[in-house]
Amino acid sequence: MPSVCLYFQVHQPYRLRRYSFFDVGHIHNYEDETENRRILDRVAQKCYLPANMLLLKLIEEQQGKFRIAFSLSGTVLDQIERGRPDVLESFQRLAATGCVEFLNETDSHSLVFLFSPREFKAQVLRHRERVRTLFDQDSRTFRHTELTYSNDLAIAVEKLGYAVILAEGTEKILGRRSPNLLYRPAGCAKLKLLLRNYRLSDDVAFRFSDRNWAEFPLTAAKYAHWLHRIRSEGSIVNLFMDYETFGEHQWEETGIFKFLSALPGEILRHPEFRFQTPAEAADGNRPAGEIDCPEFISWADEERDISAWLGNAMQQDAVHTLYKMESAIRRRKNEGLLKTWRMLQTSDHFYYMCTKWFSDGDVHRYFNPYESPYEAYINYMNILDDLSQSIKNSKGESR
Amino acid sequence: MQILMFGWEFPPRMSGGLGTACFGMTKGLAGLGHRITFILPQADQTSAPFLNLVAAYGIPVSSAALEDRGAGVLHRLTVHPISALLTPYLNEDRYRELTLYGRSGFRNSAVVYGHDLIAEVIRYGRAAGAVARRFSFDIIHAHDWMTVPAALLAHRISGKPLVLHIHSLEYDRSGDNVNGEILAIERDGLEQADRVIAVSHRTKRMIVERYQIPPKKVSVIYNAVSRNEAQRIYRTERTGRQKTVLFLGRITFQKGPDYFVEAAARVLKVLPDVTFVMAGAGSMMRQLVERVGELKIGDRFHFTGFLQGEEIERIFSLSDLYVMPSVSEPFGISPLEAMLYDVPVILSRQSGVAEILKHALKVDFWDIRELSAKIIAVLKHPALMGVMAEKAKEELRTIRWDTAAERISELYRETV
Numbered sequence: 010m011p012s013v014c015l016y017f018q019v020h021q022p023y024r025l026r027r028y029s030f031f032d033v034g035h036i037h038n039y040e041d042e043t044e045n046r047r048i049l050d051r052v053a054q055k056c057y058l059p060a061n062m063l064l065l066k067l068i069e070e071q072q073g074k075f076r077i078a079f080s081l082s083g084t085v086l087d088q089i090e091r092g093r094p095d096v097l098e099s100f101q102r103l104a105a106t107g108c109v110e111f112l113n114e115t116d117s118h119s120l121v122f123l124f125s126p127r128e129f130k131a132q133v134l135r136h137r138e139r140v141r142t143l144f145d146q147d148s149r150t151f152r153h154t155e156l157t158y159s160n161d162l163a164i165a166v167e168k169l170g171y172a173v174i175l176a177e178g179t180e181k182i183l184g185r186r187s188p189n190l191l192y193r194p195a196g197c198a199k200l201k202l203l204l205r206n207y208r209l210s211d212d213v214a215f216r217f218s219d220r221n222w223a224e225f226p227l228t229a230a231k232y233a234h235w236l237h238r239i240r241s242e243g244s245i246v247n248l249f250m251d252y253e254t255f256g257e258h259q260w261e262e263t264g265i266f267k268f269l270s271a272l273p274g275e276i277l278r279h280p281e282f283r284f285q286t287p288a289e290a291a292d293g294n295r296p297a298g299e300i301d302c303p304e305f306i307s308w309a310d311e312e313r314d315i316s317a318w319l320g321n322a323m324q325q326d327a328v329h330t331l332y333k334m335e336s337a338i339r340r341r342k343n344e345g346l347l348k349t350w351r352m353l354q355t356s357d358h359f360y361y362m363c364t365k366w367f368s369d370g371d372v373h374r375y376f377n378p379y380e381s382p383y384e385a386y387i388n389y390m391n392i393l394d395d396l397s398q399s400i401k402n403s404k405g406e407s408r
Numbered sequence: 409m410q411i412l413m414f415g416w417e418f419p420p421r422m423s424g425g426l427g428t429a430c431f432g433m434t435k436g437l438a439g440l441g442h443r444i445t446f447i448l449p450q451a452d453q454t455s456a457p458f459l460n461l462v463a464a465y466g467i468p469v470s471s472a473a474l475e476d477r478g479a480g481v482l483h484r485l486t487v488h489p490i491s492a493l494l495t496p497y498l499n500e501d502r503y504r505e506l507t508l509y510g511r512s513g514f515r516n517s518a519v520v521y522g523h524d525l526i527a528e529v530i531r532y533g534r535a536a537g538a539v540a541r542r543f544s545f546d547i548i549h550a551h552d553w554m555t556v557p558a559a560l561l562a563h564r565i566s567g568k569p570l571v572l573h574i575h576s577l578e579y580d581r582s583g584d585n586v587n588g589e590i591l592a593i594e595r596d597g598l599e600q601a602d603r604v605i606a607v608s609h610r611t612k613r614m615i616v617e618r619y620q621i622p623p624k625k626v627s628v629i630y631n632a633v634s635r636n637e638a639q640r641i642y643r644t645e646r647t648g649r650q651k652t653v654l655f656l657g658r659i660t661f662q663k664g665p666d667y668f669v670e671a672a673a674r675v676l677k678v679l680p681d682v683t684f685v686m687a688g689a690g691s692m693m694r695q696l697v698e699r700v701g702e703l704k705i706g707d708r709f710h711f712t713g714f715l716q717g718e719e720i721e722r723i724f725s726l727s728d729l730y731v732m733p734s735v736s737e738p739f740g741i742s743p744l745e746a747m748l749y750d751v752p753v754i755l756s757r758q759s760g761v762a763e764i765l766k767h768a769l770k771v772d773f774w775d776i777r778e779l780s781a782k783i784i785a786v787l788k789h790p791a792l793m794g795v796m797a798e799k800a801k802e803e804l805r806t807i808r809w810d811t812a813a814e815r816i817s818e819l820y821r822e823t824v
Contacts, residue, residue, distance in 0.1 A: 030678075030781040326791035364767075364799050383769055386792055387785040 011244040012285040012293075013236060013276055014203060016152075016175065017252035019057070020082040020118055021049060022357035024378055028388050033395045039349065044378070049088050053096050056256035057089075061099040063266060067273050068108045075273040076108045076284040079252070080152055083116030083136055084355055086143070097143070104144040110286035111140045113148040113171070119354035120154055120318055122162050123305070124332040132351070133169055149173065150287040154356050156205065156249070156308040157315055160301065163194030163202070171200065173291035175249065178204030179313040182302045189244045193296035201291040202300055205249040205308060209235065214250040218263035226264070229271035237279045243297065245290045249308070310365065318359040323386040328359060330393050334400065341403050349396060353389075361385035409820055411437065411444045412545040412562060414536060414555035416496050424658065425631075425741040426496040426575050429607075430551060432634045436813025438484040442820075445543050446485060447536050447558070449492035488539060492532040493521040494554055497658060500525050500587070501691070526589050529554050537561025546824050549816075551575060553590055556597035563600065569823045572601035577614055580736040581662050595619050603823050605629050605816065607739035608760025627819055630764055632809040633744035651787045652683045654727035654751070656720070656742055657734075659690030664733035664756060664773045669696055671733070673703040674780035679787055682708065687723050689714040724749040728793065729786050733773045734759050743768065747804050752796035754782050764807065767799040 026041040067075050081100065089096045103109045115121055115132040116139070122129045133151070140148055149172040153162055158176035166174050178188025188204040212232065216222045224231070239246055251258065259265040276282050285293065309317040319325060331353055338350050362382045379385040413434065417427035434444055493506055503525040522528030533556070540548075540562035548570045550559035556572070563570040578590045598604055598619050604626045606612035612626045653672070657663040665686060672684040686696070686709070693711065700709045715723060724730070730746035730753045737759035744761065746753050747768075755762045756773040769786070771779045786793055 029777065030784050031777060321795050322791040323789075323795050326789065364795060380770065381766065383767075383792060383796060386789070387769075387782065390785070390789060391781075 011240045011282055012290050013282060014245055014247045014285055014287055014290050016078040016249045016287060018080050019085055019252045021085040021088055022355045023084055023352050025388060025392060028391045030391050033391055034398055037395060037399060039392045045088060046092055049092055052253060052257050053093050056253050057096045058099060060255040061103060063270055065103055068106045071273055073108060074277055074284060076286050078110040078112055078286045080112035080114050082114060082118035084118050086139060101144060110150060110288055111144045111146050111148060112150045112152050113137050113140060114152055115154055117351045117354045118154050118356055120157060120356050121354055122153060125335055128335060157305055158302060159305045160195050160303055163200055164196050167197045167200040173201045173203060173287050175203050175287060177306050177308045177313055178206055179306055181306060181313060182300050189239050189246050190297040191245060191291060191294040192298055192300045195299050195301040201296055203247050203287055203290060205247050209246065210248045210250050214254045217259050217265060229268050229275040233275035236276060240281060243294050317363050318356050321364050324359045324362045327386060327389050334397060337400050341400060343403050346400060346403060358389055409442050409547060410545040411442055412543060412548045413444050413446050414550040414558050415446055415448050416551060424496055428741050429575060429631050432632060432809040433813060436809040437816060440813055440817050443484045445545060446487045447539055448489055449494040449532050450489035490532065490536045493528055494532055498525055530557050533557025533561055540565040547571060547820050549573060553594045556593050560600055569602040571603045571605060571823060572597050573605040574611055574615060575607055576738045579614060579618060580738055583661055603819060607631055608763050610760045611738040629812055629815045631739045631741050632807045632812050633741060633748060634809060650681055650683060651728045652685060652726055653729045653731060653783060654685050654723060655731055656687040659688050659693045659696065662735055664735045665692055665696055667733040667773055667776055667779060668731055669699050670776045671780040671783060672709055673705050675783050676705050676708055678784055682787060684709045685712060687712040687715050724751055727751050729783060732756055733779060735773050744807060747800040750797040752786055752793050767796055767803050
């Protein structure tokens with residue numbers, strides 16, 4: 010029986026305030042609270058609340074046959090807990106249906122695995138704990154920030170007890186094999202791997218409202234028809250996308266909610282098809298083969314690698330300066346400093362410094378609050394400068 | 409097409425962006441097959457005869473350039489110097505100095521120059537505009553206010569369409585202390601021209617708002633930069649030990665040199681080893697020398713005076729950062745030149761070039777705090793400096809005179 014596996018990523022970073030060199034040593038609060046609140050309110054209004062309501066209705070209508078998964082980053086959880094309890098509550102209502110799986114990730118939505126195994130583990134455990142507390146679930150599925158993935162990561166994730174991990178279904182690791190099957194990561198004995206079908210996922214996430222696209226306008230019936238062609242035994246079509254696709258990246262006027270609303274019915278119209286969450290899909294199938302992925306991949310840009318965050322010398326400099334602080338931060342045993350250091354690990358801060366503007370320009374610019382990647386880097390480095398001074402000063406206090 | 413162009417200086421005698429732009433654009437237009445009769449004012453005709461000037465084409469410096477590339481387009485270009493005591497960026501005071509302390513040979517000259525700048529511009533206009541009787545051409549292309557009387561006369565004589573190319577306006581040069589007569593000449597030219605080319609949207613806005621010219625008459629065509637890297641004499645000499653920050657331009661109100669001095673003082677409080685260089689000459693020089701003394705940063709702040717040709721190449725190759733804090737810059741070619749030398753650039757947002765450059769840092773010229781913070785950032789972080797220089801190099805490849813010339817050529821076709 011072929012399955013469709015829908016997973017939505019929910020994430021908002023903490024955007025940083027404009028922080029000048031001359032603020033170093035004077036201002037120690039780095040967050041742009043007004044801007045974060047403004048964006049959260051906008052996205053809550055345009056996406057989270059209406060989309061959650063729609064999904065809840067669809068789940069009820071389909072009586073258990075419509076099943077989905079979410080991953081909420083720790084930074085978005087912080088922000089909705091702090092400012093929008095109504096949004097948190099609506100996710101909790103979805104959790105209570107029993108048809109929604111909540112995945113685990115690194116709490117800070119970071120790329121920490123590349124830099125510190127110890128901090129990686131701490132962030133995963135922290136996120137696991139929060140999902141347990143907020144949604145009453147022990148997650149069996151893990152996904153790393155922006156779907157970054159490698160053999161080493163899979164091995165570490167297996168050790169943490171997870172049953173399944175998600176990654177990008179890029180030809181780089183698949184060769185000519187299908188993304189619509191369950192695999193086993195190289196070097197793992199139990200962990201299973203689900204791969205994003207990027208064509209079908211991006212048809213919704215990126216191309217849905219593109220009038221120059223040959224398939225425009227995309228209807229749920231047409232889309233379901235494409236899915237129905239993938240119906241060999243053991244097929245799992247993994248549609249992974251940002252949740253903000255619904256109402257924020259694709260505005261309501263594009264008809265994206267109507268599309269989502271009709272989709273479960275259209276897919277289930279075919280008697281062999283069913284929806285499964287990642288954990289269910291992994292349980293019900295045997296791996297079709299092994300995937301070897303020695304280099305890091307991700308779901309970003311054409312390159313599907315980590316160059317959007319770590320591709321240039323500024324990004325490298327910034328990330329190394331940040332992680333060099335780890336031992337000093339731990340020695341201070343200061344919760345505030347640790348929290349700030351973690352907030353600064355969010356991958357978005359490095360994404361803003363990306364200079365690959367001429368090929369993938371539009372997407373980067375849309376999400377970038379800075380005038381240029383240079384401004385992003387300067388701002389971030391000023392903040393690190395101040396944090397580093399705060400670490401030194403806190404030593405004095407603790408004596 | 410046959411073009412009658414009223415332009416400005418050619419290399420090696422260049423005093424700023426206007427000459428550089430005329431040169432690059434003419435080369436591009438000639439490359440597209442246009443024939444250009446180039447009229448320019450020239451004071452000491454005896455010492456720089458026509459032939460020399462043509463021979464000087466294809467500079468800088470090495471004659472190899474002439475042989476390989478220049479020759480192909482050279483035959484499509486005829487240059488006619490007309491005696492006049494005009495140079496770009498003149499104002500009344502500078503003109504008076506020129507006539508009083510003029511160079512040798514001036515006295516022997518048969519030409520009687522105008523008693524003041526405006527009179528000289530009008531006298532030049534009569535002499536230069538009259539050449540329209542001697543040549544045949546399809547279109548007239550003039551650059552900035554000083555060529556307006558000449559262009560209008562040629563326009564009247566020939567009845568051929570006139571394109572006025574605006575590289576700077578009196579409002580840019582003088583802020584609110586504008587000269588009414590110059591303004592009137594600009595307005596006359598803008599109104600009577602068939603088409604107007606502005607070097608940026610910023611300039612177009614000024615033309616439309618301050619001179620009430622219909623927007624659809626004004627096209628924006630950006631300037632570019634000529635690549636002559638193959639001929640570069642000075643390789644980068646930056647050692648990485650001591651950092652040098654450069655200002656290069658006329659030391660006048662328009663260029664914002666005073667903001668550069670104030671920012672230097674702030675930076676030196678944080679990074680005491682940095683050297684600041686102010687290259688150029690101009691009316692604010694004395695005032696700024698005094699200010700540097702007052703701020704007690706004289707040991708880290710150098711004035712070079714007016715630089716030319718090789719000296720400019722050399723100063724770029726020695727610099728770690730180029731700052732253009734202009735108060736009002738219609739375009740601004742010099743940042744592009746700095747980028748050719750791998751020098752990262754901080755630009756005033758009040759500049760036309762800021763509209764096209766992505767890989768530069770931008771500040772409001774008045775924001776000294778932000779300007780100093782950005783100077784500090786570039787000097788402190790080699791990663792920033794490196795990425796900016798590398799990306800700027802890629803960006804420069806897209807900013808070509810050939811492209812600008814194609815757009816001008818298209819505009820000619822629409823106009824004739």
